[in-house]
Amino acid sequence: MPVCSMTPCYLPAEGLPRRPQGRRRRWTRHFPDQSRVCSMERKPGRPRALTVEVIAQAALDDGIDSFSMPSVARRLGVAHSGLYRYVTDRDDLLVRAMDIAYQDAVWPGSDLSWEELLRELGESTWRACDAHPGLDRATQMAPRPAPSVLAQMPGWVSQVQKGGFTREDAAVAVEFVLALALDSSSQMARLRRIREKYEQSNDVPVVEPYDTDEVWTGRGLYGRKLDIFLAGLETRRNA
Structure with missing residues (x-):
């Protein structure tokens, strides 16, 4: 259940309301500041140093034949959707990761x-x-060859x-x-x-x-x- 929609039973004990002492009177429940609670769940923003090359290297390190977009995002500590600002899809990222591998080779x-x-x-x-x-x-x-190999x-x-x-x-x-x-x-x-x-x-x-x-x-x-x-x-x- 999302943090921002937590019901009282999911709140910590110190967040539960207390009945006032003395004469009976109407009272209301007090919940933690929702803006503060939501901020705890906010995913980390994209690192300033994030580039296509950094993402491709992460895919290569994650396993060139087995990586997924979510696994690369987790490795980089970014939101999954943020990767699509740099690459079109997994096939695009695969070719870019391959290219790094072949660039490292001595031809x-x-x-x-x-x-x-x-x-x-x-x-x-x-x-x-x-x-x-x-x-x-x-x-x-x-879907296509590594550019560094194709060029040679x-x-x-x-x-x-x-x-x-x-x-x-x-x-x-x-x-x-x-x-x-x-x-x-x-x-x-x-x-x-x-x-x-x-x-x-x-x-x-x-x-x-x-x-x-x-x-x-x-x-x-x-x-x-x-x-x-x-x-x-x-x-x-x-x-």
């Missing part, structure tokens, strides 16, 4: 060969996902293209490696949850060729998949 320079660049793109993506658990799944579900993709495509590939193949190569790293990171997180749930490996139905340490540990089959892709891509050079 490959422009002095690498096409193969080194693609391998380093995968490494950078893995490091970002390791630093921010859930970033892989969040990126896959986001033309340069990466151009660098691979200089290695002797068509622009179309270079674009596919860059996108494929980024997607492969994200998918593999997400897959390994899922496999870890499965291993934690089942004490005995025999409890998990697995097709025999995939029941290996390579599949279940580290980065799984990511390295092998990347090697196969790059070997195939090599055959399309200068084609």
